[in-house]
Structure formats: structure tokens, C-alpha cells
Amino acid sequence: MYSECPGGRLKRGADGVEAAFDLYRDAATALTTFFCRFTSRSCADCLGLYRIALPEDPIASHELVEGIFPGCCQEGVADDFRIPDSKGRSLPKPLVERISEGRVGLGSKEGSDYSVRDVRTGRIHKGRGCRHMTPGGCGLGPLKSPICLHYLCDPVRQNLAAIVPGASWPMEEDFLGFGAFLHSVARLADNGGPEFMAARLALETLLTEIRGRDRELALKTEQDEKIKTCMEK
Ligand code: SF4
Ligand code: SF4
Helix, strand or coil: HHHHCCCCCCCCCCCHHHHHHHHHHHHHHHHHHHHHHHHHHHHCHHHHHHHHHCCHHHHHHHHEEEEECCCCCCCCCCCCCCCCCCCEEEHHHHHHHHHHHHHHCCCCCCCEEEEEEECCCCCCEEEEEECCCECEEECCHHCHHHHHCCCCCCHHHHHHHHHHCCCCCEEEEEHHHHHHHHHHHHHHHHHHHHHHHHHHHHHHHHHHHHHHHHHHHHHHHHHHHHHHHHCCC
């Protein structure tokens, strides 16, 4: 286990990539669990959410004609390994290859087609969802791409901000320290051992931020549930 391994001991090359992969998976597991708790209900009815929360957005004037509307989970998104807010820099190729290797056997060759109609113009728009989308949500678990782990649309951010007023949500600069973590993991994949402790620390920072935000949201959601139950009596 790399977690017990002092920095410096890892060699350059493959060991660094493997350690970077482990840390990436740990971060992705924590982020996936966190967002799933608070956003999956919204994402399950993406078009409905836009109609209510952002009626002026072009997406809000669309209705489903066939298939499943994938929202932001469009074809190709799962293969975008750019680091958020880094002017287009991607995770290093060996790390991308390692993540892709872990995905073998997951998802299908192609995503499924959908079409939507713009109710204002009657125009039909066709598209294809991500190949990892399943009826139960994303089937990629912790091997999602950085953008899958970080992107939230405006209505979802509005919802979250309404639960915890004053808290800011993704798309702001380096949300929860995820960008700094990814840069650190990229350096570990490139240079191996000497970067290990820095990448571990960046992961700890990210996990601490997630725990803090998770507590805030869970507490507030619990309080709201109690108020709701109370009022229903
Ligand atoms: S994050 Fe927003 S756009 Fe993406 S699926 Fe969820 S509701 Fe839809
Ligand atoms: S991998 Fe999962 S989260 Fe990413 S686009 Fe595909 S279905 Fe959405």
C-alpha cells in the first residue's frame, strides 16, 4: 500500500503512475459519494430541473421525444482528462492510460441516442449520451474523468447554494482544492517518489474540504427534513 510508503521511496516511472492512480481513485470515490448524495435527484430529471430553476435557459424549453436525456453526460465527456482551470492541460498520458485500463469492460461501445424538441420552434435536436450512463446513473464509479467529478450545472449549484446560503459551488476557481490535487497527482505520475507526500497532502486537503461541506449540507438537509415532517403533522 502506498499510503504507508514514505515519499522518496517510490521510483520514477511506473510506480509514480500507480501511486497517482490510487490517489486519483480515492479522491474520485469521495467526490462521487459526496455529489451523489446531494445531486442525483436533480440529475434524474434534468429537463424538469431546468424548467423550474432556470426557465430562461435554452435547455428549459426542450421536451424529450425519445431516449434518455443525458444532461451534461454527453458522448465523449468521460474521455476528457483536462484539469479544471488549467488552460487545457490534461492529466499525464501514462495516468490517463492507467485510468482507461481500469475502465476496460465498463460501459458499452457507444452511448444511446436521444432526441428533444424545442417547444418554441418545434425543432428537433438529436444527440448521444455518454456510453457509461446506465438506467441507475453513471456506471463508471471512481474512474470518471476530472470534468465528471467537478462539473455541476447552474441549477444544481443554485439548489446547493439554497441549502447552505453563502457557500459557493463548483466552477469557481479550484473548488474544494480539486484542481491543486490534480496538479499534484500529475506531478507524481510524471516524477514519481519525490512528489508522493505532496500529492498525499493535497488529497488530505481535498478530503477535509469534502467532509466539511458534507457536514454542512447533511445538517441543513436533516434540519429541513425535520421542519418538513413537523409541518406535515
Ligand atoms: S449536473 Fe445539471 S446538466 Fe448535468 S445531469 Fe445534473 S441536472 Fe443535468
Ligand atoms: S462517465 Fe458518468 S458522470 Fe461522466 S459523463 Fe459519463 S455518465 Fe456522466
